Amino acid sequence: MTEWLSVLFALLVFPGFGFLLACALAFQWIDRRVEARLQGRVGPPWFQPLADLIKLLAKEDVLPVGANEIACAALPMVSLAAVLTAALYIPVGGWVARTFEGDLIVVLFLLSIPALAYFLAGWLSVSVYSVVGGSRSLLQFFSYEVPFLMALSGPAILSGSWSISRIAAQQSQAVWLALVQPLGFLLALVGLIGKLKRSPFDIPKAKSEIVAGPLTEFSGRKLALWHLTMHIQMVVGIFLLVNLFLGGSDVGVTIPGVLIFGIKALFILLMLSVASALYARLRIDQLANIGWRVLAPLALAQMLATIWIGGG
Amino acid sequence: MTKITIPIGPQHPALKEPLSFLLTVEGEQILDSALRIGYVHRGLERICQNRNYVQNVHVVERVCGICSHIHTTTYCQGVEALLGLQVPPRALYLRTLLCELERIHSHLLWLGVLAEYIGFTTIFMYAWRDREIVLDIMEELSGGRVAHAANVIGGVSIDADEAHVASILDRLDVLERQIKLFLDLIRRERSFQARTRGVGHLSAEQIRRYCVVGPAARASGVDVDLRRDAPYAAYKWLNFQVITAEEGDVWARTMVRVLETIESLHMCRQLLTELPAGPLTVRAPRRVPPGEVVSRTEAPRGELIYYIRSDGSDRPARVKIRTPTLTTLITLHDQLAGVHTADVPVVLAGVDLCIACADR
Amino acid sequence: MHWEAILQALRETFPAETIEAQAGLIDETFIALPPDGIHLAVQVLIERFDLRHLSTITSQDTGGEIELLYHFWGGRGLTLRTSLPREKPHIATLTDLIPGAAFYEREVSEMLGVTFDGFPDPYPLLLPDDWDGQPPLRQEESND
Secondary structure (H helix, E strand, C coil): HHHHHHHHHHCCCCCCCCCCCCCHHHHHHHHHHHHHHCCCCCCCCCCHHHHHHHHHHHHHHCCCCCCCHHHHHHHHHHHHHHHHHHCCCCCEEEEEEEECCCCHHHHHHHHHHHHHHHHHHHHHHHHHHHHHHHHHHHHHHHHHHHHHHHHHHHHHHCCCCCCHHHHHHHHCCCCCCCCCCCCHHHHHHHHHHHHHCCHHHCCCCCCCHHCCCCCCCHHHHHHHHHHHHHHHHHHHHHHHHHHCCCCCCCCCCCCHHHHHHHHHHHHHHHHHHHHHCCCCCCCHHHHHHHHHHHHHHHHHHHHHHHHHHHHH | CEEEEEEECCCCCCCCCCEEEEEEEEECCEEEEEEEEECCHHHHHHHHHHCCCHHHHHHHHCCCCCCHHHHHHHHHHHHHHCCCCCHHHHHHHHHHHHHHHHHHHHHHHHHHHHHHHHHCCCHHHHHHHHHHHHHHHHHHHHCCCCCCCCCCCEEEECCHHHHHHHHHHHHHHHHHHHHHHHHHHHHHHHHHHHHHHCCCCCCHHHHCCCCCCHHHHHHHCCCCCHHCCCCCCCCCHHHCCCCCCCCCCHHHHHHHHHHHHHHHHHHHHHHHHHCCCCEECCCCCCCCCCCCEEEEEEECEEEEEEEEECCCCEEEEEEEEEEEHHHHHHHHHHHHCCEEHHHHHHHHHHCCCCCHHHCC | CHHHHHHHHHHHHHHCCCEEECCCCCEEEEECHHHHHHHHHHHEEEEEHHCEEEEEEEEECCCEEEEEEEEECCCCHHHHEEEEECCEEEEECCCCCHHHHHHHHHHHHHHHHCEEEEECCCCCCCCCCCCCCCCCCCHHHHCC
C-alpha cells in the first residue's frame, strides 16, 4: 500500500505533475518578466501564466473540417505524457523517482517525442500554415538534435556512466563539467533553445510568417495542453542541463540541495531569456546551415576529444 | 515537390492593414504572387469633391494614419497656390517642423515593425518606446499624437513659445542618442544582417522602370528627394543631406531610413533655433478662383502628389491623391519572386507599406 | 531638364498640332496633346530626355469629356494633358514603356471607365471584385 502511495506521490506531486506544473508556471513567469525588463517593459504579474492556462482550458475547442480529430486530440496528450515521464528520471535537489544505468538515453528519446508530435500536428490539421510550420519543425529537429545529442554524450563519456543521477553525483566530488567542457555546455544550450523552439529559433511558429505554425488550428484544451507540454519541456530540459553540466544539487555541501539546484536552474533560464531578447529570428535554411556546418562539427570534435581524454 | 498556395491576408499577423497576397510556393521557395488591395478604399477623392476646401483639410488628414500631416501640408500648399497666398515664414517653419517630426515617428515605427517581423522584439520595443518622445512633442504642439489638425489654408494653427522650444531641443538630444544606438546595432548585429541583407533587392533600373520614390529609391542609389529637388515650405532655408545607399536591399533601406531620422533631427534643431517671429496665418477666402495645381512633397515614404482643380466654387472639382506606397506595391511582385517564405514579411516590411494610403 | 528642348521636340514630333506650354502654379508645365499622340510623346520623353518618372495619371470627368493628365517629374513637373470622349473612352497603354504605370491605369480604368488598349491585366485595383455600379468618379448622368 505505501509502495503504491509513494508511486502516486511521485507521479502526481513530486517530482511528477504538480511540481512540474508549478515549476513550468514559475519559470514561464520569470522568463517573461526577465525578457520584459530587458526590453524596457514591465512584464506580467505572477499569476499570468496560470490565468492563461485556465483561460485556454475554458475556451471552445474547434478544429477545421477535414482535420484528423483523433490524432489532433491524442498528439498533445502523448507529448505531455512523454515529457512528464522523462521528468521521472531527472534528479531534482538530490532526489530522483526512478533511475537505472542508461536513463539518459531514455530521457533523450522521450524528449524528442514532442518534436515529432508537433510535426504530425502540423501535418494533420489541414492548414497551409500548419503544413509549412510542420515541415520547418522537422527540418529544425534534424538541425539541432544531432549536435544536442553529441553535446550531452560528453558528460556521459567523461563520467563513464549513462545514468543522469550518477553523472550529477560524480561532479559533486570533482569539478562541474561545464568548466571541463564549456563548448559542450554552450552547444547543449543552443540545442535546447532549438528543442524548445524559443527565439531566436522559433522558426516553426514564426508569428509574422506562418501565424502559429503547426498549432495554428489548435484551440481550447488541446492548445492548453500543447503550451503546457512546451513549458514543462523547458523545465525538464533545464533540469537535465543542470544535472549534466552544473553538478546537480552538489550533495555534501551544507546549503540545502534543492536551493542550489534551483539557483542553477534559474541561471540557465536567465541565459535562455537573454538569448531570446538579443537576436533576430533566423531563417530555417540559415539554421540548417549553422546546425550542420558549425554546431555538428564542433560537437563531433568535442566528443572525439572527450573520448580521447576520457578513454586515455 | 508539390506547389501549394499560401494566402497572406487580408488578415494575417504580419499585416497591420488589410491587403491580400496569394503566394504560390514550392517547398519554401516562392514562385509567384498575386496582389490585391482596396480593402480599405474609402473613396476619399470623391468625398473631397463634396466638401468645401476647409473641410477637406480634415478629410485628407485621414488618408494616412501615420503621415497625416504631410497630406494636409500638400493639400494646403496646393490650395494656397490656387489662392495666390503668401504663407508667413513662421507658419512654414512650424509646418516643416511637424513634417520632420512625423518623418522621425514614421521611420521609427517602421523600424519597430521590421524588427518584429524578423522576430527581434527587443528592437521593436525600443524603437516604439523612443518614438513616444516624438509623439509627446507632437501632442504638446498640436493636441494630437497622430492626427494633428495643425495645418489650415494660409498657415498653421499651432505655436511654440521659447520655453517649449528649449524643452523640445532637450528631448531631441535624448532621441538622437537612442537612434545612434539603433544605428550601431543595425551595423553590427549579425542576426539582423542575416535576415535583411540581400533580401528584397531592387536595382536602380527596376526603381526607374516602376517609378519608385522615397527611401526605397534612395536605398537603390537613385538620388531623389523633393525636399532638395523642389524645396517646399521651409526646406529652402535648411541645410541637410540626402541619404542614399547602393545595395538596394532591406538592409540598405534600413540604413537609409535610420540615417534620415538623424538628418531629420538636425533639421528639427535648425527649425527650432531659427524659428522666425511673425504671424501664423494669412486670411484665406472661402471661394477659390478657377484653376488647377499640382502639389508635390516628400512624405516619409517618398514623393506625394496632389492634383487639385478648382471651378471657382467653394468646393474642389477634383482632388487626385497619389501616395508613395502605390509606387512600391507594384515592385512587390518582382521582390517576392524566388524568395524564401520566411522572407515575405521582411520584404513587405522593407518597402514600408501604408495600405490605407494606397487605397485612399 | 531643358524644357524648351522638350517643347521643341514635341513640336517636331507632331507638326500638325499646335503645342503650347502652359505654366502651372508650382513648378509645373502643362502640355496638351491629342489622345493618340500620348504614347509617341512619352516615347520621345524617355528616349531623348530620359524623362521616365511618371508620378501618376490623374483622370477627371469635366462634364463634357474625360480628361487624362500624365504627371511626369524630372527636377520639375511636366504634365501631358489629353481629352477623351465620354462614350467608350480608350487610349493606348503606357505600360510597355513604363511598367510603373500599371496601377495608375488600372485605377483610371475602374474610376472613370477608360479602356487602355493593350493593357495586359485590366483588373480593378481598388473597387470590389463584384462592383457593378457606374465608374464612381464619373459625374452622374442626370447632371448632363
